[in-house]
Amino acid sequence: MDMSEDTKLDKSPQIFTPELKTESTKVSYRFRCPGPGMFQCSLTGLVFVVDQEAELLYSTVQWDESLLQSAGKMAAGPLFNIHCPEDAVCELHLPHCEAEDALPSEGLLSVVHITDDGMSFLKPLEITHSHVIVKVSHLSAFGLVWLGEMLQRLLNNKKPICGQLLLFLRPPARDIQILDVFLMPSNLPLSEVAAQQDDAVYIKISSDCKLIVDQRYSVLSDLEDFKIQPEFAEFYLNYGPNFFPTFEVFLTPNTQTLTLMVKHEEGTEVWKRSIPLPSPKRETGQSSLPADDNLQAEERLCAVRAEFIQRVSDTVLNQLLDKLLQRGVIGDAEMESARTKSRAEKAKDVIDSVRRKGREASSFLIDALCHLDEWLSRELSLR
Missing domain, CATH: 2.60.40.2660 (Immunoglobulin-like)
Known part of the structure; x- marks a missing residue:
C-alpha cells in the first residue's frame, strides 16, 4: 500500500474543537484549518488531511436504509456530509467501532460515498485500530458500512x-x-x-x-x-x-x-x-447562576468565568475577538495582544476585559457567544 510520508497515521494529527451550530436537534460543525496538515475533530473523531488552508463544514445526515440493503450493506458508523469550499481535503479518516482483536478483513468494512449521481464504495487505504482511511478527490457524504456477511459474523460469533x-x-x-x-x-x-x-x-x-x-x-x-x-x-x-x-x-x-x-x-x-x-x-439548567433576571450581564459573565476559560475553543475565541473589535468593544492593540496568547490566557483576556467595560459590552459578548457556540452557551446557562 503506497502512502506518502506526510499522510501516514504514525504522524499524530492536530486535535481541534470545531465551532458548533445547533438548530432544533440538528448539529453542524465548522473549522478553519490554518494550513496543510492532518487535523482531528475532538467531537466526531473525523481526521482530515488537507493540502492548504481551508474551511471544513460537516454534519451528520440520515442513512437511506433501503439503499444500503439493496447493496447488501449495513451502516457501521454515522453518515457525514462534508464540504470544503477550497477543495483541499485529500484524505479522510473515519472512526470505526471494531475491537482491535477483531478488525475486519477481506473487504468486509468499506467506505460509502454518496453523491447526486448515486452511491459508490471506496476501498480503504488502511484500517487502523481506530480509523478507516480513504483517499478523496471531492467531498459529499461519506460513511462506514459493513458487508452483510460481516454483520452475520458478529452476530453468529458474538464478537463484541x-x-x-x-x-x-x-x-x-x-x-x-x-x-x-x-x-x-x-x-x-x-x-x-x-x-x-x-x-x-x-x-x-x-x-x-x-x-x-x-x-x-x-x-x-x-x-x-x-x-x-x-x-x-x-x-x-x-x-x-x-x-x-x-x-x-x-x-x-x-x-x-x-x-x-x-x-x-x-x-x-x-x-x-x-x-x-x-x-x-x-x-x-441554572448552572451556578441565580435567576438571570436578577443579574447584570457582567455578573453573569463573572459567574461562569472559570467554566468559560476551561471550555471555550480557540476558534470561537478568535471569532469573538473579531466581533468585539468590529463593535468597538476592544481596540486593535487589545486584539493583537490577545491573539498572541495561549487559548486559556486568551479566554481570560476576553472575558475579563469585557466584564470591566460594563453591562453593554458584557451583553454583547453573551449574545455573540450564543450565536457562535450554541452548545457551550446553553451549558453555561447564558441562553
Whole structure:
C-alpha cells in the first residue's frame, strides 16, 4: 500500500474543537484549518488531511436504509456530509467501532460515498485500530458500512464491538429524577446525542465498554430505593436520526452518588462506575447562576468565568475577538495582544476585559457567544 510520508497515521494529527451550530436537534460543525496538515475533530473523531488552508463544514445526515440493503450493506458508523469550499481535503479518516482483536478483513468494512449521481464504495487505504482511511478527490457524504456477511459474523460469533455508555440527568419533577442511560457504538459522536436531550445534564464519566450486537443487557445499582426500566434491553447499532435512552433509572432528587453496573444477560459485568450526581440547582439548567433576571450581564459573565476559560475553543475565541473589535468593544492593540496568547490566557483576556467595560459590552459578548457556540452557551446557562 503506497502512502506518502506526510499522510501516514504514525504522524499524530492536530486535535481541534470545531465551532458548533445547533438548530432544533440538528448539529453542524465548522473549522478553519490554518494550513496543510492532518487535523482531528475532538467531537466526531473525523481526521482530515488537507493540502492548504481551508474551511471544513460537516454534519451528520440520515442513512437511506433501503439503499444500503439493496447493496447488501449495513451502516457501521454515522453518515457525514462534508464540504470544503477550497477543495483541499485529500484524505479522510473515519472512526470505526471494531475491537482491535477483531478488525475486519477481506473487504468486509468499506467506505460509502454518496453523491447526486448515486452511491459508490471506496476501498480503504488502511484500517487502523481506530480509523478507516480513504483517499478523496471531492467531498459529499461519506460513511462506514459493513458487508452483510460481516454483520452475520458478529452476530453468529458474538464478537463484541467498542461501545460507550452515556449518562444524562433530567431536571427533577415531582420528587423524582430520571437518569437516562444510553448504550451506543463508540463511533457515534456525543454531540449528536446531547443535542436531543433538552435540559438534561450530561454526566461526564469514563464510558468505554465492549458490547455485543443483538444481545440483552441489564442495569443494576447499589441503591435500595430505586427503579430501573426496562429490566433487560437489546443493544443494537443506532446511528440516528433519533436517540432514545436504553434504560431509565428513577432516583430521588437528593441522591448525591450511586454505583451503576451494566451486565450481559449471561451475568458478565461489562461496565461499572461510581457516579457523582450534580446538585439540583445544576439539573434545573441554572448552572451556578441565580435567576438571570436578577443579574447584570457582567455578573453573569463573572459567574461562569472559570467554566468559560476551561471550555471555550480557540476558534470561537478568535471569532469573538473579531466581533468585539468590529463593535468597538476592544481596540486593535487589545486584539493583537490577545491573539498572541495561549487559548486559556486568551479566554481570560476576553472575558475579563469585557466584564470591566460594563453591562453593554458584557451583553454583547453573551449574545455573540450564543450565536457562535450554541452548545457551550446553553451549558453555561447564558441562553
